[in-house]
Amino acid sequence: MTPHAGTALVTGASSGIGAVYADRLAARGHDLVLVARDAARLRAAAERIGREAGVAVEVMAADLTRPSDLAAVRDRVATDADLRLLVNGAGLGPLGPSLDSPAELYDGMLDLNVRALQTLTFAAARAFADRGGGAIVNIASAVALIPERFNAAYAAQKAFVLALTQGLAAELGGKGVRLQAVLPGVTRTEFFDRAGADIGQIPAAMIMEAGDLVAAALAGLDVGEIVTLPSLPDMADWQTFEAARFHLGPNLSHRMPAARYHVG
Numbered sequence: 100m101t102p103h104a105g106t107a108l109v110t111g112a113s114s115g116i117g118a119v120y121a122d123r124l125a126a127r128g129h130d131l132v133l134v135a136r137d138a139a140r141l142r143a144a145a146e147r148i149g150r151e152a153g154v155a156v157e158v159m160a161a162d163l164t165r166p167s168d169l170a171a172v173r174d175r176v177a178t179d180a181d182l183r184l185l186v187n188g189a190g191l192g193p194l195g196p197s198l199d200s201p202a203e204l205y206d207g208m209l210d211l212n213v214r215a216l217q218t219l220t221f222a223a224a225r226a227f228a229d230r231g232g233g234a235i236v237n238i239a240s241a242v243a244l245i246p247e248r249f250n251a252a253y254a255a256q257k258a259f260v261l262a263l264t265q266g267l268a269a270e271l272g273g274k275g276v277r278l279q280a281v282l283p284g285v286t287r288t289e290f291f292d293r294a295g296a297d298i299g300q301i302p303a304a305m306i307m308e309a310g311d312l313v314a315a316a317l318a319g320l321d322v323g324e325i326v327t328l329p330s331l332p333d334m335a336d337w338q339t340f341e342a343a344r345f346h347l348g349p350n351l352s353h354r355m356p357a358a359r360y361h362v363g
Contacts, residue, residue, distance in 0.1 A: 104124075104127055104128040104129045104183065105129060105130070105181055105182065105183030105184065106129060106130045106131065106132060106179060106181045106182045106183060106184075107120075107124045107129040107130070107131055107132070107182075107183065107184035107185070107186065108131075108132040108134065108172075108175065108176060108179075108182060108184070108185050108186070109121050109124065109131065109132070109133055109134065109186040109188055110134040110135070110163060110172070110186065110187055110188050110189035110215075110219070111134070111135055111187075111188035111189030111190060111238075112131075112133035112134055112135050112141065112144065112188065113133070113135035113136070113137045113140040113141050113144065114135075114137075114140065114288065114289050115188075115286075115288030115289055115309060116188050116238060116283070116286065116288060116309050116312065116313060117135070117186065117188030117189065118144060118309075119309045119310055119312075119313040120186045120188055120236075120313055121133055121144060121148060121156075122148060122152075123313050123314070123317060124184065124186075125148045125151075125152035125154045125156070126152055127317075128154065129154065129183070129184065130154045130155040130156070130157075130181070131145075131148065131154060131155070131156045131157065132156075132157045132158075132159055132175065132179075132182075133145060133156060133157070133158050133159065134159045134160075134161050134163070134172055134189070135160070135161070135189065136160065136161070136162045137160075138158065138160035141158040141159075141160060142158055144156075145157070145158050159171070159172060159175065163189055163210070163211055163215035164207050164210040164211050164215065169214075169215050169218055169219075172219065173218050173219060173222045174222075176219055176222040176223050176226060177222045177223075177225065177226050178226075180230070182223070182226065182233070183227075183232070183233050183234065184233065184234045184235075184236070185219060185220070185223040185233075185234070185235045185236065186236045186238075187215075187216045187219055187220065187235070187236065187237045187238060187260075188236075188238050189211055189215065189216075190211060190212050190238060191204075191207055191208045191211045191212060192208075192250075192253060193208065193250040193252065193253045195250070196250060197250050197251045197252055200250070200252075205252050208252060208253065208256060209256065212253075212256040212257070212259075212260070213256050213259055213260075216237060216260060216263075217263060220235055220237065220263065220264075220267065223235050224267060224271060224276055224278075227274075227275070227276045228271060228274040228275070228276050231274070231275045232275040232276070233275070233276055233277070234276070234277040234278070234279070234320065235264075235276070235277070235278050235279070236279045236281060236316070236320060237260050237263070237264045237278070237279070237280050237281070238260075238281050238283070239257045239258075239260040239261045239264070239280045239281060239282050240253075240254075240257040240260075240282055240283060241282045241283060241284045241328065241330070242254040242257055243257040243258040243260070243261045243282060244261075244282070246258065257282075260280060261280045261282070261326070264278050264279065264280035264325065264326075265278075265280065265325060265326065268325045277320070277323065278325060279316070279319065279320050279324060279325060279326070279327060280325065280326050280327070281312075281316040281319070281327045281329070282326065282327065282328045282329075283307065283312050283329060283330075284305060284307060284329075284330045285301055285305050285306045285307065286306070286307050286308075286309055286312050287306050287307070287308055287309060288309050307329065307330065311329070312329050315327065315329035316329060
């Protein structure tokens, strides 16, 4: 038996990356609260995981784009004294290039990818800071770093997730709360089917299995990475990128425009 590791709440737990997190966290000894819209799939997963891993698994069927459902999950995050880990795995993708997707789709994307994630992240951050410990895992995307290569709105939302995670990690330094943004590349999940896209058009060498992705992400969490890029061979490349970003810092705000604009 794995020692009890506290409860983990996973959104988007009925399929894809969220479902893999549920399995892997149960194997680590976490009791689970599984959140997704599909109650039947959640119940089936809960029964299987409980039987195989010997942990307690609770189901919360919720559509996080609905304010009442989001509030219920937020309240659970805020008040469950046994909660030690939040995985924000729920997400919604586009249907091709930005202007080819229906305008109303973006409202749902914003509600789920941004508003719901921020709401649950803040609730967990406050609760974990008060309890002196906990971890928050936010699933972003590698497109946050290369918005020119994907749907603009989706890339922007994932850039929000990255910035929120990095900024909050800085704010909560010393309070025992760990934050991690995971930036997957192309991952084999139902994401492509739901978007009506053919994953077979993508070179096989670019496609990571969801199990490998989550294994790498958990390894990154274990060693304290704030940003985990599972595909990146050399972490020094990310460190160089970060160093260049911070190098801009002293010159991001001055009283006068830079001389190169010739407007002083």
